[in-house]
Amino acid sequence: MAEKLFVGPKVRTLRESHGLTQATFAERIGISTSYLNQIENNQRPLTAPVLLSLSHNFNLSLNDFASADTNRVLADLKEALAEPLFRDTNPGLQELKMATSNSPWLTQAFLTLHQAHRRANERLMVMDDALTAQSYEGADRAILPYEEVRDYFHYHDNYIDELDLAAEDLARRHGLLEGNRLSQFQAYLEDRHAVRVRLTENPANDQTLRRFDEENRILNLNGSLDSASLSFLLAHQIAIMEYRDLIDARVSKANLRSDAAEAIARLGLANYFAGALCLPYQRFLEVARETRHDIDRMRHHFGASQEQICHRLSSMQRPGARGVPFYFLRVDRAGNVTKRHSATRFQFARFGGACPLWNVHEAFEAPGRFLVQVAEMPDGIRYLCVATSITKLGSGYHAPVRRYAIGLGCELSYADEVIYSDGLNLKSDAGITEIGVSCRICERQKCHQRAAPPVDRRLIVNPHFRQFVPFELANSHSDE
Numbered sequence: 001m002a003e004k005l006f007v008g009p010k011v012r013t014l015r016e017s018h019g020l021t022q023a024t025f026a027e028r029i030g031i032s033t034s035y036l037n038q039i040e041n042n043q044r045p046l047t048a049p050v051l052l053s054l055s056h057n058f059n060l061s062l063n064d065f066a067s068a069d070t071n072r073v074l075a076d077l078k079e080a081l082a083e084p085l086f087r088d089t090n091p092g093l094q095e096l097k098m099a100t101s102n103s104p105w106l107t108q109a110f111l112t113l114h115q116a117h118r119r120a121n122e123r124l125m126v127m128d129d130a131l132t133a134q135s136y137e138g139a140d141r142a143i144l145p146y147e148e149v150r151d152y153f154h155y156h157d158n159y160i161d162e163l164d165l166a167a168e169d170l171a172r173r174h175g176l177l178e179g180n181r182l183s184q185f186q187a188y189l190e191d192r193h194a195v196r197v198r199l200t201e202n203p204a205n206d207q208t209l210r211r212f213d214e215e216n217r218i219l220n221l222n223g224s225l226d227s228a229s230l231s232f233l234l235a236h237q238i239a240i241m242e243y244r245d246l247i248d249a250r251v252s253k254a255n256l257r258s259d260a261a262e263a264i265a266r267l268g269l270a271n272y273f274a275g276a277l278c279l280p281y282q283r284f285l286e287v288a289r290e291t292r293h294d295i296d297r298m299r300h301h302f303g304a305s306q307e308q309i310c311h312r313l314s315s316m317q318r319p320g321a322r323g324v325p326f327y328f329l330r331v332d333r334a335g336n337v338t339k340r341h342s343a344t345r346f347q348f349a350r351f352g353g354a355c356p357l358w359n360v361h362e363a364f365e366a367p368g369r370f371l372v373q374v375a376e377m378p379d380g381i382r383y384l385c386v387a388t389s390i391t392k393l394g395s396g397y398h399a400p401v402r403r404y405a406i407g408l409g410c411e412l413s414y415a416d417e418v419i420y421s422d423g424l425n426l427k428s429d430a431g432i433t434e435i436g437v438s439c440r441i442c443e444r445q446k447c448h449q450r451a452a453p454p455v456d457r458r459l460i461v462n463p464h465f466r467q468f469v470p471f472e473l474a475n476s477h478s479d480e
Contacts, residue, residue, distance in 0.1 A: 005051070006101045008042040014058060015040075029053040042101050073100050073107060075347045079441050080114040145261035149268055150340065152254055158328075158341035159317040160250065160272050166243060167276035177283050181303060182227050185234035189219065193241055197234065199223035204396035209233060224395030228278075228305040235274035243273060272315075279304060279312045285323050288313065292419040293324065295370070295386075295408070306390055310408045314341040324414045327383075329407045331360055338404070344411055345381055349438035356449045357435045360407035363387040372420045374412065375435045378443045382412040382432065386420045445473055 015025040026036040030053055038044040046054075054060055077096050081089060091099075100107050171177050176184050189195040195217050202208060202222050210233045211220045221233055239247070247269045256262050279302055291297040298309045307330065316323030325343035331354070332338060340348045348354070354361075359373040366389070373385040386409060392402040415421035425431070436442030439452040448468045453459055458474040 005046040006042045007046055008040045008101065009104050011046070012040045028057050076111050077107065079437070080111060145258050145264050148256060148261045149264045152265065153268065153341060157317045157343045158315045160269065161318065162246060162250070163243070163269060163273045164276045164281055164318065166246060167273050168280045168282065171277055171280040176277065177280055181231040181278060182234070185231055185238065189234060189237060195219050195237070197221060202395055204394060204399040212237065222395070226305070228303060228308060231278055232274050232308065235277040236270050238277065239270040239273035275308065275312055278308065281318060282321065284312060285316055285321060288323060292417060294419045306388065307406055310406055311341065313408060314343055317343050324410050324417055326408055326410050329360065330404050332404055333364055335361065344409070346377070346383060346409060347437050354438060355435040355442070356451065357433055359385055360387040360405050363389040363405035364403070370420065372424070373433055374424060374426070374431060375433045378436055383409045384412055384415040384418060384421055385409040
């Protein structure tokens with residue numbers, strides 16, 4: 001049975017944004033005032049006919065009322081309430097759904113407060129005793145600017161419609177859909193903006209990728225980079241020269257909390273445009289379907305890197321032309337997540353390490369191979385998880401080498417559309433790996449790789465009995 005759609009606050013916000021009374025709004029969408037009142041107060045779900053009427057009368061995408069945001073907020077709420085501070089509070093799933101649906105502003109405020117609490121505790125643990133609060137830059141911030149921007153993209157399904165459409169339109173008008181992107185972008189910048197591109201030989205320890213001399217109209221790029229990276233940097237330059245107003249308008253609507261966050265958002269949005277220009281949406285979607293999302297075949301077709309292909313696959317959420325919803329992440333050898341995007345219900349750890357049973361960590365041990373795993377999260381949702389390692393070489397013997405693992409995954413219901421599912425028995429429970437978000441909030445009672453106990457469980461330690469993990473978990477803190 002399909003999940004009922006309770007989105008009363010969204011409907012109320014839509015009505016109020018048009019300055020309409022309940023009676024006028026109800027008449028326009030063809031329902032009674034009392035029915036509208038029940039919808040706005042989450043006493044009745046939004047039905048398909050009403051949803052279609054809203055879409056028709058107010059020029060909305062059906063995705064505007066999707067529940068993906070609610071699912072993510074529910075997961076964030078559950079993680080926040082797993083703190084020992086709330087050990088005597090045990091709200092059920094329906095209570096959390098009601099809070100999320102009826103009071104989205106209050107729920108978000110609570111999550112922001114929780115993030116501030118966690119950040120304060122983390123800073124207290126890592127700050128040196130000699131470091132005073134006065135000398136610690138940004139100690140009063142509730143969330144770091146970089147994480148705030150990362151959350152912004154996460155809650156928009158990593159899809160920015162106006163930038164994606166603008167990039168595709170530019171590619172179509174100037175014949176940039178196929179071919180050698182590097183020479184095409186270089187010629188475009190020179191013809192359109194009188195910008196000359198120079199590939200420089202940087203010293204081995206010079207980490208500069210690009211430097212724009214605005215006065216002389218010269219764009220210097222690191223000549224040791226591969227063509228895919230160089231093309232991306234040229235596309236980024238096109239974004240900031242031609243689409244600055246579009247990017248600034250998006251930033252102004254984001255309600256970010258600091259100048260630093262706004263600057264990072266501008267960079268992120270310019271990068272988004274660059275990715276959309278290098279890999280135009282409709283053509284990319286066609287090739288993805290033709291190859292069944294074969295990363296290497298797509299990489300060769302577009303002259304892109306594995307990372308660029310995987311990143312782009314996680315953003316194919318255009319209304320009316322959606323691709324398979326993927327998550328994408330990049331981690332370093334220490335397990336730090338340096339990129340994460342998701343159009344799925346898959347939840348990434350916000351604090352602490354990710355699950356050690358997830359195949360993305362194993363990718364470092366098998367360089368050059370694609371590792372495939374069917375994983376199940378504690379909520380019962382199963383995912384097809386693909387992971388591989390990548391190496392980014394420097395310009396010489398003494399240049400630093402960067403190594404990462406990248407992960408790409410989708411819910412198992414889409415697995416038949418992905419080539420990496422070939423040969424797997426998707427209907428069998430055999431071979432399923434049970435993973436979690438992180439040990440700190442994982443509900444698994446039995447896990448041989450558990451690194452830390454969950455914060456919402458009392459520990460049972462038996463001095464006469466020992467397994468791999470030296471404790472057992474009670475069902476709750478109150479269990480005796």
